[in-house]
Amino acid sequence: MMKGHLEKPLLYLTEMSEEVAIVASETTKFTRNDLSIYELACDPCRKIFRKTNLDRNDIDSVVLSTCSTLQYTSSIVSEMLGLKPKNSFRIDNLCSSGTSAIISTYAEIAAGLCDCALVIGAESGTNYAAKRLQWDLTRGSFNLPIHWASLFARTHMRKFGTTEEQMASVSVKNHRNSSKNPLALFRNKVTIEDVMKSRKISDPIKMLDCSYVCTGSSCILLASKMKAKELTDNPVWISGIGQKTICASLSHLLSRGKIGLESTQEAAREAYKMARTNPQDIDVVELHDAFTIMEIMAYEDLFFTSKGEGGKFVEQEQVSVNPRGGLLGCGHPIGCTGVAQTAEIAAQLAGRAGKTQIKGCKTGLIHNMAAAGSSSSVIILRS
Amino acid sequence: MMKGHLEKPLLYLTEMSEEVAIVASETTKFTRNDLSIYELACDPCRKIFRKTNLDRNDIDSVVLSTCSTLQYTSSIVSEMLGLKPKNSFRIDNLCSSGTSAIISTYAEIAAGLCDCALVIGAESGTNYAAKRLQWDLTRGSFNLPIHWASLFARTHMRKFGTTEEQMASVSVKNHRNSSKNPLALFRNKVTIEDVMKSRKISDPIKMLDCSYVCTGSSCILLASKMKAKELTDNPVWISGIGQKTICASLSHLLSRGKIGLESTQEAAREAYKMARTNPQDIDVVELHDAFTIMEIMAYEDLFFTSKGEGGKFVEQEQVSVNPRGGLLGCGHPIGCTGVAQTAEIAAQLAGRAGKTQIKGCKTGLIHNMAAAGSSSSVIILRS
Structure with missing residues (x-):
């Protein structure tokens, strides 16, 4: 053997x-x-x-x-x-x-x-040590995560026609989910209008498009x-694992000219293969929605929908995405996030997720990534 | 299977x-x-x-x-x-x-x-972050590693009659070895007299009883x-692995009333068992001589000699201990040390250790530990 x-x-x-x-x-x-x-x-x-x-x-x-x-x-x-x-x-x-x-x-x-x-x-x-991408000197003072999020969002809008309203609807969904989660930082629901009118931080990213480091x-x-x-x-059971590290810096990532989370794609392919499953069989997902645009890109790069279709995928019902509220609704305690995501999916599959429980889920996926998607990991669980 | x-x-x-x-x-x-x-x-x-x-x-x-x-x-x-x-x-x-x-x-x-x-x-x-045991508040300002080394040394001397000269002879041996190692921080040989006359830092530990964080x-x-x-x-080949974490603080360790590196003993037993070998079969060792007393205690707790006999074991020739010069001769770059110890034993067993090569060695052991031996790991390699 x-x-x-x-x-x-x-x-x-x-x-x-x-x-x-x-x-x-x-x-x-x-x-x-x-x-x-x-x-x-x-x-x-x-x-x-x-x-x-x-x-x-x-x-x-x-x-x-x-x-x-x-x-x-x-x-x-x-x-x-x-x-x-x-x-x-x-x-x-x-x-x-x-x-x-x-x-x-x-x-x-x-x-x-x-x-x-x-x-x-x-x-x-x-x-504060983990809040800035201090190694990426080529970015000058633009070293906050929101700067890469705004670049990703602008590119996705230009290339695929993704709208600010579609991004806002990610925030609406995840806040709706977190309003049911007693452990979440944000228990309030928000509307599309709330998100669109929230303070613009780095165009087109607004306050309610962002997760909060907590x-x-x-x-x-x-x-x-x-x-x-x-x-x-x-x-x-842990049935699939995939990981990929492409680089560490945004400048290096952008120089590759790919529109999407390349590391997420590679990690997802590996995890699906190991688990002998595919995106259509996944019932529930926790994915890394540090910003609303990242959830839209993750839909595509986890192969739930085609490249460019992420914006339209927000309102689908084939898979439950971020039932605890994701990072947008729960908050983002950096080193804790991947464990909390996995804890949620494990609780969902064991039927002990309480007020956020999705009925009848048997296969779940966790997607985590760091630093503009320069590295990603995907874990697949089954009950 | x-x-x-x-x-x-x-x-x-x-x-x-x-x-x-x-x-x-x-x-x-x-x-x-x-x-x-x-x-x-x-x-x-x-x-x-x-x-x-x-x-x-x-x-x-x-x-x-x-x-x-x-x-x-x-x-x-x-x-x-x-x-x-x-x-x-x-x-x-x-x-x-x-x-x-x-x-x-x-x-x-x-x-x-x-x-x-x-x-x-x-x-x-x-x-400097790693140089003080800052979590162990019960020790007050006595939070430098040398304070636990002096407690260990005094206890070993009182209980087993170990002498300051025996400790000094560890430093003499390891400096003799490092004088042949072109990568070592200290290339100078020292005598028993040099060690005994070096500056006393925390009785009975003198300057030349200490490794240097480099x-x-x-x-x-x-x-x-x-x-x-x-x-x-x-x-x-990696043929044996053993690990044990007893605690993190010296106060907790001392409260257990054991004279010796309990975590090292447990890790060593596990590693010998996994490798189906025993201390008598080990040809070459890198052990964690942060202070001379620690090498003497490690002889005992790795089971090369009986408890209390470590002081007399320094001059033995059954096993080559710290051929590159150990931490005392090479210096101690904290997070690097365990890798450098393993690199040395791997080089010894592959016959590419250059000027520090021990002839004909086939089985080697790495002993590493942290924070007064509150945790230890032992790895056994074979060619």
């Missing part, structure tokens, strides 16, 4: 692909508060301990995703939680940190190095097949 | 254990310079590209180990190197960062998520069995 693995990795991957389960997930209420990264990280874990029959000695891996500049955070959080895992480390990869941490932990379990792992995402909105934390409990059976009769 | 894996994880691990190879490794000269983390990280990778017939498109994973507080570093380094990997992220875990990055990457390859990975360690000695970088190229065969006829 190992020989087969090495000669035909994708075939082997497909066989391996459902050996790791999400057993539990918890997310805190997203806020504008300035909280300790340690308390933020511990909070959803303690909720998991209260709700499951997990023995703390069972946890043999703790991976923390955060852009905080503090050191040794994952071991400190382990000590605060009374855990003595084998491995414990922190991952940073900007907005993609959370899914990088999940994929890394999936690998540790699939490789047999551990059996039962906490993946924690935690961020304080007061962490404070929050989330945790998922991952386990091997055997361990998952001990812990739950309702596991959710 | 998967069922066997889940019911008997260690048996399966042993079968899996030699599926990942180190194909190449390079380390820069360690200095006191204030260098860019990006340039530091790229430098050893470029050396690997020059020396191997590696196509840059083959690299499908880049993991960077550093305590630098900069964001998205791994993707920036990938862009600078012209790489477009699937995954790319940064790991921090203080002194243990480097081995955490290697073990995480091992898992990604063993799980079939990637085939060919660069693990890079890079640190500038001017990064600037440096290192890279290893990891590959799956099939890919390794394409790239080299001289692979070194």
Whole structure:
């Protein structure tokens, strides 16, 4: 079998692909508060301990995703939680940190190095280190994420006729969803008119086209097949993983002349292949709507619709997109986001999503990306 | 087979254990310079590209180990190197960062998520963030690593009769080794008298009992069995991995009342078991000699000698310890150290260690730890 693995990795991957389960997930209420990264990280874990029959000695891996500049955070959080895992480390990869941490932990379990792992995402909105793209010196002072969003939006409008109203309708939908989500930062509904009249920040991007970098934390409990059976009769399986890093800088990305999230396309292709599924089979999605235009582009680059058709796809009902409210409605605690997205899809597929529950969903997808889509990851789950 | 894996994880691990190879490794000269983390990280990778017939498109994973507080570093380094990997992220875990990055990457390859990975360690000695144990508030202002080293040394002396001269002889040996290593920060030999007369910093620890936090970088190229065969006829195999995180703070560690590096013992037991080997079979070791007392304690906790006998073990010749000069001779670029230790043992086993080469070594061990041994990792390699 190992020989087969090495000669035909994708075939082997497909066989391996459902050996790791999400057993539990918890997310805190997203806020504008300035909280300790340690308390933020511990909070959803303690909720998991209260709700499951997990023995703390069972946890043999703790991976923390955060852009905080503090050191040794994952071991400190382990000590605060009374855990003595084998491995414990922190991952940073900007907005993609959370899914990088999940994929890394999936690998540790699939490789047999551990059996039962906490993946924690935690961020304080007061962490300014992650808010600017400081490495991309060619952009001069235009180094805030909104600058690449406005370039993407203008290009999409010019090339495909996408309208500001279509972008606004993404915000309307995601705020409508987050109004039902007790953990969301924004509980208010908004109208197309509200979005169109909100303050213009970097044309054509207006205030209500933007997500808000906030404070929050989330945790998922991952386990091997055997361990998952001990812990739950309702596991959710990781069935597909795809990742791609094209570059780090917007200037480099633009120089490639592609209209769309190339890294998302590559990650999605890989994930669908590993999960032996396709976009038509996906029931529920959390995608990275840092700005409304990014949701429209993600529709296309995750292959839910054709290139250029994203603007018209907003009102479709074939797949539920961002049922918790996405980043636009929930807020965007950077290093936490990928974990919170995955926690939501796992909860949806396990039928424990509460007020945001989509009925009858069986296959879900998480799309996360960083820095103008210079890197992306896609994870597919099934119940 | 998967069922066997889940019911008997260690048996399966042993079968899996030699599926990942180190194909190449390079380390820069360690200095006191204030260098860019990006340039530091790229430098050893470029050396690997020059020396191997590696196509840059083959690299499908880049993991960077550093305590630098900069964001998205791994993707920036990938862009600078012209790489477009699937995954790319940064790991921090203080002194243990480097081995955490290697073990995480091992898992990604063993799980079939990637085939060919660069693990890079890079640190500038001017990064002060990692030099103090700032989370351990119970220690008040005694939060420099030397404070725990002096507690360990005093305890070992009182309990086992270990002498300051025995500690000094560790420094003499490691400086003798580093005098032959062109990449080492310290090329000068020292005598027992030099060490004993060097400035006392925190009794009984003197200047020459301490490693020096410096600037440096290192890279290893990891590959799956099939890919390794394409790239080299001289692979070194990862045959054992062990990890343990006991806590994060010295106060918590001391409260356990154990004399020794408990996390090192647990990690070593696990690594020997996975590699189906034992301390008597190890030919060459890089261990974490941040202070001379730590090398003496590591002899015991890696089971090369009995508890309390470490002081007498310094002059033995059964196993070559820290042939490149260890942290005491080479310097200690924090997030780089675990990668540089592994690069050295891989080079030793491949017979390309140059002036520090130990003849005929076939099995090697890397011991790394962080924050007073609150966490440890052990990796066993074989040629």
